[in-house]
Structure formats: C-alpha cells, structure tokens
Amino acid sequence: MSIGLYIHFPFCSKICPYCDFYVLRESKAKRTAFLSYYEKELKLLSERKQELFSQKLETIYFGGGTPSLLEAGQFAILLKLTKKYFAVFSNAEISLEANPNDLLGNKSEAFHRLGINRLSIGVQSLNENELKALGREHSARQAAEAAQNVRNSGFENFNIDLIFGVPGQTLISWEQTLEKAVKGRPAHISTYSLTIEERTSFYKLQQAGKLQLPPDEICQEMYLRGVEFLEKEGYGQYEISNFARSGFQSRHNRNYWQRKSYLGLGPSAHSFFSNQRWANVRSLPIYQRKLDAGQPPREFEEDIDQRKAIEEALLLGLRQKEGIGLENLKVEFGYDVEKEKGALLNRLAVQNFVQKENGRLRLTPLGFYVSDKIVSELFP
Ligand code: SF4
Incomplete structure (x- = not known):
C-alpha cells in the first residue's frame, strides 16, 4: 500500500x-x-x-x-x-x-x-x-x-x-x-x-x-x-x-481529497491512516519537549466512524471538479445522498450551486465559490 x-x-x-x-x-x-x-x-x-x-x-x-x-x-x-x-x-x-x-x-x-x-x-x-x-x-x-x-x-x-x-x-x-x-x-x-x-x-x-x-x-x-x-x-x-x-x-x-492515507511530521502536521486522524501540537517547544520525553507530539486524535467517513467523503469529493460518484457512495458506505438530502440538493441545483450529471454530484463554479456555505448547509 x-x-x-x-x-x-x-x-x-x-x-x-x-x-x-x-x-x-x-x-x-x-x-x-x-x-x-x-x-x-x-x-x-x-x-x-x-x-x-x-x-x-x-x-x-x-x-x-x-x-x-x-x-x-x-x-x-x-x-x-x-x-x-x-x-x-x-x-x-x-x-x-x-x-x-x-x-x-x-x-x-x-x-x-x-x-x-x-x-x-x-x-x-x-x-x-x-x-x-x-x-x-x-x-x-x-x-x-x-x-x-x-x-x-x-x-x-x-x-x-x-x-x-x-x-x-x-x-x-x-x-x-x-x-x-x-x-x-x-x-x-x-x-x-x-x-x-x-x-x-x-x-x-x-x-x-x-x-x-x-x-x-x-x-x-x-x-x-x-x-x-x-x-x-x-x-x-x-x-x-x-x-x-x-x-x-x-x-x-x-x-x-480522495481520503488516501498520509502521515504528517513536524509541529501542527495532520495525519490520516487506518480510519484515524491525528494532529501534532501547534507549538515547537511542546513538540520538542514531547519528543525529548519519548512521547508522540500529538494534540488530538480521533477515530473516524461511519457517519464521519460519509461526511468526509462528501465534503472532500465536492471540493473536486469531478465531484462524487453517487453509486460509489452507496456501495462504499450504504449512503444515498439523494434520499437523505434530496430537497436541499434540489434547492442548491435551482440556485446553480450543484449539478448532477452522469451519476455524479458536483459543485458548479459558483458553488465552488460558496462551498463553505454549502457544506454547512449539508452538515449543519
Ligand atoms: S508567513 Fe508568509 S511565507 Fe510564511 S507560510 Fe505564512 S504566508 Fe507563507
């Protein structure tokens, strides 16, 4: 891998x-x-x-x-x-x-x-x-x-x-x-x-x-x-x-953006591996002190459960021009975004923020510009 x-x-x-x-x-x-x-x-x-x-x-x-x-x-x-x-x-x-x-x-x-x-x-x-x-x-x-x-x-x-x-x-x-x-x-x-x-x-x-x-x-x-x-x-x-x-x-x-594994080293660096995310401390002195003491210099870590994984797949997928494969989401997570968020997606489509094409959901250029707002509407 x-x-x-x-x-x-x-x-x-x-x-x-x-x-x-x-x-x-x-x-x-x-x-x-x-x-x-x-x-x-x-x-x-x-x-x-x-x-x-x-x-x-x-x-x-x-x-x-x-x-x-x-x-x-x-x-x-x-x-x-x-x-x-x-x-x-x-x-x-x-x-x-x-x-x-x-x-x-x-x-x-x-x-x-x-x-x-x-x-x-x-x-x-x-x-x-x-x-x-x-x-x-x-x-x-x-x-x-x-x-x-x-x-x-x-x-x-x-x-x-x-x-x-x-x-x-x-x-x-x-x-x-x-x-x-x-x-x-x-x-x-x-x-x-x-x-x-x-x-x-x-x-x-x-x-x-x-x-x-x-x-x-x-x-x-x-x-x-x-x-x-x-x-x-x-x-x-x-x-x-x-x-x-x-x-x-x-x-x-x-x-x-494709939720592949990465390791971050150095103060404040983030990592994602094996359904876990963690971040190093945002302070060089603490980072160094922890390493001197033989401790991992971590500030936080969290296990990514199914709900969080779906949220991430949607958020990161929508950042990309190719968007999200709706069928992939169902196969990988058993999640039907059209069923769960249908009314909201229809409204966003009318506003020209999202579009569905060839089984993929993606943001329009205008949607990209207001992506933070869209994300907070999708996951309030
Ligand atoms: S301080 Fe300036 S040069 Fe340094 S990382 Fe931030 S933006 Fe870049």
Missing part, C-alpha cells in the same frame, strides 16, 4: 499579516534543530506505529512555513533520513514549497539535482502594490525571475500560488496578474481567496476598521473570471482552488 508524507517546516524569514499556518521567525539554530527532531519523530513513530512504515511513499511534500530556507545539503539529509525509514516509489512526487527570493540564485538547480521534482512558489500576486499590502518580501519582477530560473533549472512541474481579494486589488489588476502568471508557463496554478483568520494581524486590522478589502461580489467575480481565464489557457480546474495543465495535477493534494 502507498502513503503520502507531509513534513511541516515551521519557519519563515518574516510572518505575513494574513498567515494562519503555524510559523515562527527562523534562525540558523532552529533550522538545524529541526533536522534532529525530524529524525526523533520518525524513530519514535517507527517504534510505536510499525504498520505505517510498511507503506511505500508515493508522495513527499515539504510544506510550511518556508522550507526553501533550508540549504540543499539539509534536504539531502532529510531525504536520506526519510529513505532510511520508508521505501519510496521510483516515480514518487517530491514537492517543495518555496518563496521566490530563495529561487533567485542556484538553489533551484541544487533542489532539482536532489530529486525534488515539483516546486510550489508562493508568488501571491504580480502587482507591486498588492505584494506590499500582503507584506511579502519579493517584488513582482523577482517572482517572474524565480519562475524563469526554476524552469531553466529543469523543473517543468512547478506551481504558482496566487491570492485574490487582496486590499487594493481590482478586477483589472487581478486579470493582469493572471495574464502575467501564465506567461511564466507554470504547470500548475492555485488561486486562493484571501480569508481573514482570527490569529492574524489582518484580523486585528479588520477589527479596528483599518483593513479595506474588495467587496464580496467583486471577489466572486475575480474567482469566476480566474476559472474561465485559466481554463481557456489550458489549465484544467480539478479542485476549488487548483488548476493544472494535463498530467500536472498535484498527486499529493489529490490524495488528501
């Missing part, structure tokens, strides 16, 4: 005002410590959950944080440690999240030589004012240069992350960012709506009435125009926020 591995590198050179991930300001000492705790966590898990380690890795994903702050030599160590504990498929997808500034020198070439075969670049916008509003450290020119550098280093498979709904953004500036983004010929583009989360500086600004965001109807239009534009440019949508040229969908992320 195969499994995906996620490694959470919790450091960034600067914390962005909208970021809700578990991240800290980095230092050389912290980076070095990260490597030794990675080994500690692997070792402890291999002693306590042996069945995990008979799985072969289909994907490895270095996320964060900004893992591209690590040197190539440090990745060589992380990959070597990973291969000490796991067998890895020869065609495994090995992804790394990177900030443009880290890709301006010769790092991307070194990453490629190590066997990392997919980069996800945190570009966010190709408009200077919007980058400033987002508190990013790179310029639009540097982002474009980084994409070029990545391509020249041999990466055909790279993603660009973009954000819409940014303070000061207009429909025109969003379209200009999209047009510039496709010129860099990435294999994959993700477009995320800026959401204001409680733990962030943007939240405080919003509470104080000091954050001016584009109105929701403009954000909705940005999303819909993004979908239309990217599809026209050959980037097929396969998930709410994800678009790829043929053959370049993210295997790692697809596995999440």
Whole structure:
C-alpha cells in the first residue's frame, strides 16, 4: 500500500499579516534543530506505529512555513533520513514549497539535482502594490525571475500560488496578474481567496476598521473570471482552488481529497491512516519537549466512524471538479445522498450551486465559490 508524507517546516524569514499556518521567525539554530527532531519523530513513530512504515511513499511534500530556507545539503539529509525509514516509489512526487527570493540564485538547480521534482512558489500576486499590502518580501519582477530560473533549472512541474481579494486589488489588476502568471508557463496554478483568520494581524486590522478589502461580489467575480481565464489557457480546474495543465495535477493534494492515507511530521502536521486522524501540537517547544520525553507530539486524535467517513467523503469529493460518484457512495458506505438530502440538493441545483450529471454530484463554479456555505448547509 502507498502513503503520502507531509513534513511541516515551521519557519519563515518574516510572518505575513494574513498567515494562519503555524510559523515562527527562523534562525540558523532552529533550522538545524529541526533536522534532529525530524529524525526523533520518525524513530519514535517507527517504534510505536510499525504498520505505517510498511507503506511505500508515493508522495513527499515539504510544506510550511518556508522550507526553501533550508540549504540543499539539509534536504539531502532529510531525504536520506526519510529513505532510511520508508521505501519510496521510483516515480514518487517530491514537492517543495518555496518563496521566490530563495529561487533567485542556484538553489533551484541544487533542489532539482536532489530529486525534488515539483516546486510550489508562493508568488501571491504580480502587482507591486498588492505584494506590499500582503507584506511579502519579493517584488513582482523577482517572482517572474524565480519562475524563469526554476524552469531553466529543469523543473517543468512547478506551481504558482496566487491570492485574490487582496486590499487594493481590482478586477483589472487581478486579470493582469493572471495574464502575467501564465506567461511564466507554470504547470500548475492555485488561486486562493484571501480569508481573514482570527490569529492574524489582518484580523486585528479588520477589527479596528483599518483593513479595506474588495467587496464580496467583486471577489466572486475575480474567482469566476480566474476559472474561465485559466481554463481557456489550458489549465484544467480539478479542485476549488487548483488548476493544472494535463498530467500536472498535484498527486499529493489529490490524495488528501480522495481520503488516501498520509502521515504528517513536524509541529501542527495532520495525519490520516487506518480510519484515524491525528494532529501534532501547534507549538515547537511542546513538540520538542514531547519528543525529548519519548512521547508522540500529538494534540488530538480521533477515530473516524461511519457517519464521519460519509461526511468526509462528501465534503472532500465536492471540493473536486469531478465531484462524487453517487453509486460509489452507496456501495462504499450504504449512503444515498439523494434520499437523505434530496430537497436541499434540489434547492442548491435551482440556485446553480450543484449539478448532477452522469451519476455524479458536483459543485458548479459558483458553488465552488460558496462551498463553505454549502457544506454547512449539508452538515449543519
Ligand atoms: S511565507 Fe507563507 S507560510 Fe510564511 S508567513 Fe508568509 S504566508 Fe505564512
């Protein structure tokens, strides 16, 4: 059986005002410590959950944080440690999240030589004012240069992350960012709506009435125009926020949405295996203390019962463009969604949020935009 591995590198050179991930300001000492705790966590898990380690890795994903702050030599160590504990498929997808500034020198070439075969670049916008509003450290020119550098280093498979709904953004500036983004010929583009989360500086600004965001109807239009534009440019949508040229969908992320097994290592990382979900603590000091004491650094764990599994299959299935096979749901879970939620689904279809086609239930582009609302209606 195969499994995906996620490694959470919790450091960034600067914390962005909208970021809700578990991240800290980095230092050389912290980076070095990260490597030794990675080994500690692997070792402890291999002693306590042996069945995990008979799985072969289909994907490895270095996320964060900004893992591209690590040197190539440090990745060589992380990959070597990973291969000490796991067998890895020869065609495994090995992804790394990177900030443009880290890709301006010769790092991307070194990453490629190590066997990392997919980069996800945190570009966010190709408009200077919007980058400033987002508190990013790179310029639009540097982002474009980084994409070029990545391509020249041999990466055909790279993603660009973009954000819409940014303070000061207009429909025109969003379209200009999209047009510039496709010129860099990435294999994959993700477009995320800026959401204001409680733990962030943007939240405080919003509470104080000091954050001016584009109105929701403009954000909705940005999303819909993004979908239309990217599809026209050959980037097929396969998930709410994800678009790829043929053959370049993210295997790692697809596995999440298809409820396949994955293991997350590092503080705040989540795992799903054998009908159990668990998450590591969202605190580096506690994570380290627990590992030092020989304890799994877990914050919570839960068994997924039948009801929860149905809910997950529906929620994750609806995130994807292909939607959910209604017959599959009946065979796998004995659940007939049309019988259980028929009246609600009919109403959502009239509102142009969902559609049923060839035995599959899926969200429309408009439905994708309001998917959170739909989900809370399906599972109040
Ligand atoms: S670089 Fe990414 S992970 Fe780091 S603070 Fe900014 S948004 Fe968060």
